[in-house]
Amino acid sequence: MPDGALPVLDVKDLKTVFRTRGGEVHAVNNVSFHLQPGELLGVVGESGSGKSVTMMSLIGLLPQPPADIRGGQVMLGDIDLRTAPAEVLRGVRGKRIGFVFQDPMTSLNPVFTVGSQIMEPLRLHMGMTKAQATERAVELLELVGIPDARKRLKSYPHQFSGGMRQRVMIAIALACDPEVLIADEPTTALDVTIQAQILELVKDLRKKLGMAIIWITHDLGVIAGIADRVMVMYGGQVVEQAPVKDLFARPQHPYTRALLKTVPHLTGARQARLQVIEGQPPILTAHPTACAFRARCTHRFERCDAENPLRRPVGHGHDVACHWVVNAEVAHA
Amino acid sequence: MLDESPRKLVQVEDLRLYFPIHTGVLRRHTGDVKAVDGVSFDIFEGETLGLVGESGCGKSTVGRALLRLYDLSGGKVRIDGTDISDLSVGELRPIRPKMQMVFQDPQASLNPRMTVSEIIGEPLVEHTDLDAAGRQARVLELMDQVGLNRIFQNRFPYEFSGGQRQRIGIARALALNPKFIVCDEPIAALDVSIQAQVVNLLEDLQDKLGLTYLFISHDLSMVRHIADRVCVMYLGRVAELSPRDDLYANPLHPYAKALLSAVPEADPNAETTRQRIILKGDVPSPANPPKGCAFCTRCPEVEAICKTEAPALREVAPGRHVACHFVEIQNRAGSTGPKKPEAIEPNQQGERA
Structure with missing residues (x-):
């Protein structure tokens, strides 16, 4: 752990399986990570890498069945969210952990005004009166940069643009001053100029409020600009974890290296041809007994087929799950 | 070619x-x-x-x-x-x-x-x-x-x-x-x-x-x-049409500038030093576009003329077409600075009458 401070959120060996008619899907396989107070942890991965399912599992938002959380420990302070009863979880969701989802249109209720949706957690969790909640809602809308806040409380979601709706979602997530904010691809559905606005807003809010944030995205550019630390997921596992500058300067896992090379850049020399990661992501029908990336990896050797690599430290706060990297480290030492 | x-x-x-x-x-x-x-x-x-x-x-x-x-x-x-x-x-x-x-x-x-x-x-x-x-x-x-x-x-x-x-x-x-x-x-x-x-x-x-x-x-x-060439559109109109390298090295239209500056780069060092133009507000509705220049409601360089007169798409440098009232001036100012030589290199398929 980088600092001595106690993590706000500490996840150990989380395992989630979906039971489907076609058999089991092992979506999250022994994922462990921690979140320090005030830190922004970026989670990168492709669709199906398990990044959203991990976050949904830890707060109990997945319907069970089909989901089945097979193991692990999710410590929020001294509560284990995985074994906590439903009432305790209800008290945590929206109060101690806030959520912002990808699509602000489908995550807001179209038949209620924006005001009533912001006030709902305030009245439920904070026991505020209607008048108090209204005042706080106005404050929140102003905080996220919505002009004419008092009037806009009476508007419905469809009367807002995409960027404005995402601001409303952020206001709702922040309503009860959460310790942790989980943002699942919050800017993916937005245009770049609107995305830039939201990123600025989040940077600003972090300075003001100082909560810890988990930011899920597939966009390496967004991560580079906003995160303190990055966790790379592939095939339902964490394959690499490092401070942001370290990850971009010295990526270790073959997947991270390839991923960074495969995206074209806006400045600098233009490549004549894009680097390609050949093949397809794995289908997770069983608990992995070998490296998930081996089929697409250029450094594959016998051990990769025999044994699923564990995460090992390769630098300060930097760890990686790869036999080849660990071998190379040993060879260099 | x-x-x-x-x-x-x-x-x-x-x-x-x-x-x-x-x-x-x-x-x-x-x-x-x-x-x-x-x-x-x-x-x-x-x-x-x-x-x-x-x-x-x-x-x-x-x-x-x-x-x-x-x-x-x-x-x-x-x-x-x-x-x-x-x-x-x-x-x-x-x-x-x-x-x-x-x-x-x-x-x-x-x-x-x-x-x-x-x-x-x-x-x-x-x-x-x-x-x-x-x-x-x-x-x-x-x-x-x-x-x-x-x-x-x-x-x-x-x-x-x-x-x-x-x-x-x-x-x-x-x-x-x-x-x-x-x-x-x-x-x-x-x-x-x-x-x-x-x-x-x-x-x-x-x-x-x-x-x-x-x-x-x-x-x-x-x-x-x-x-090879890039056309930037805004609200149903062309804002800028330029050869690729020119556009990315030196966008001329204020919208093209803002758009390029808004794209996050996968490089944390560049991200901390980068000057970003944050546009205010949203794109207006194409059912009720603003009078004059389509971009005038969000443009950081807006002047009175932008709100009354729509700028035509003009060729301001070889192969570079921009629809903005003020670009010619900026272009001249820019040419005194360290202008990229490829901006006028004829290997791009720009229009050369």
């Missing part, structure tokens, strides 16, 4: 596409959504023109209008010398094989009840007189070309991943040996590691078959990779 003046394969002149708004009980025509409002550009043979802009700026509508998937509200579209703006459906039919399209969502654009070979072979049934064996041979040839294994020919679209489905869509577009392909956000629905595979395939096919692309995308980094 060695040719002194490359041939214009696609010529677009003052293209307009309005979608009518009908209101009231009598469904009276009360207004128009001006999706495309006076767009002009040319695409040279063998080049890739990137068309970028935010959602709702009309870029997809332009792509579809070029292939006459919509009836035009005004303006001219000439493809390979033929004016197709007013042709009837019957007259268009013999021209359709020349121009094809690759769609954004490979899930929605492939018929789930048809096998791969039926999907790829359908244009051959419609437009050629090949017999079944001839079609089969051509389908297999196409599958080889786009890197699909021949053994998949009798499978259905749901059995493929997103990247492979996009390959099926590309094979279908290639079936009739088109000259011009509109790629409408062909990689937007794909994962990062798969995007590169599809883009490389498109580039290989262009080299091999001499194709001309209109590459519509909101991914500015990818457009920098694939396009």
Whole structure:
């Protein structure tokens, strides 16, 4: 752990399986990570890498069945969210952990005004009166940069643009001053100029409020600009974890290296041809007994087929799950 | 491309596409959504023109209008010398094989009840007189070309991943040996590691078959990779049309500047030092665009004239077309500074009269 401070959120060996008619899907396989107070942890991965399912599992938002959380420990302070009863979880969701989802249109209720949706957690969790909640809602809308806040409380979601709706979602997530904010691809559905606005807003809010944030995205550019630390997921596992500058300067896992090379850049020399990661992501029908990336990896050797690599430290706060990297480290030492 | 003046394969002149708004009980025509409002550009043979802009700026509508998937509200579209703006459906039919399209969502654009070979072979049934064996041979040839294994020919679209489905869509577009392909956000629905595979395939096919692309995308980094020239649209109009390297090194239109500065770069060191132009507010509705310059409501450099007079698209430097009242001044100021030499290098396929 980088600092001595106690993590706000500490996840150990989380395992989630979906039971489907076609058999089991092992979506999250022994994922462990921690979140320090005030830190922004970026989670990168492709669709199906398990990044959203991990976050949904830890707060109990997945319907069970089909989901089945097979193991692990999710410590929020001294509560284990995985074994906590439903009432305790209800008290945590929206109060101690806030959520912002990808699509602000489908995550807001179209038949209620924006005001009533912001006030709902305030009245439920904070026991505020209607008048108090209204005042706080106005404050929140102003905080996220919505002009004419008092009037806009009476508007419905469809009367807002995409960027404005995402601001409303952020206001709702922040309503009860959460310790942790989980943002699942919050800017993916937005245009770049609107995305830039939201990123600025989040940077600003972090300075003001100082909560810890988990930011899920597939966009390496967004991560580079906003995160303190990055966790790379592939095939339902964490394959690499490092401070942001370290990850971009010295990526270790073959997947991270390839991923960074495969995206074209806006400045600098233009490549004549894009680097390609050949093949397809794995289908997770069983608990992995070998490296998930081996089929697409250029450094594959016998051990990769025999044994699923564990995460090992390769630098300060930097760890990686790869036999080849660990071998190379040993060879260099 | 060695040719002194490359041939214009696609010529677009003052293209307009309005979608009518009908209101009231009598469904009276009360207004128009001006999706495309006076767009002009040319695409040279063998080049890739990137068309970028935010959602709702009309870029997809332009792509579809070029292939006459919509009836035009005004303006001219000439493809390979033929004016197709007013042709009837019957007259268009013999021209359709020349121009094809690759769609954004490979899930929605492939018929789930048809096998791969039926999907790829359908244009051959419609437009050629090949017999079944001839079609089969051509389908297999196409599958080889786009890197699909021949053994998949009798499978259905749901059995493929997103990247492979996009390959099926590309094979279908290639079936009739088109000259011009509109790629409408062909990689937007794909994962990062798969995007590169599809883009490389498109580039290989262009080299091999001499194709001309209109590459519509909101991914500015990818457009920098694939396009020769780039057209930036805003609210149904062209803001800037420039050779790629010029645009990315030195965007002239204030919107192009803001758009490029908003793209996050996968480099934490650059991100901390970068000056970002944050635009205020949202894109106005195309049903009720602002008077004057379309960008005047959000432009950081707005002046009085912008709110009354719409700027025309002018050539402000060789090959560089910008629709802004103030760009000429900025350009002169910029030329005293360290101007990139390639800005005037004639190897780009800019217009040189």
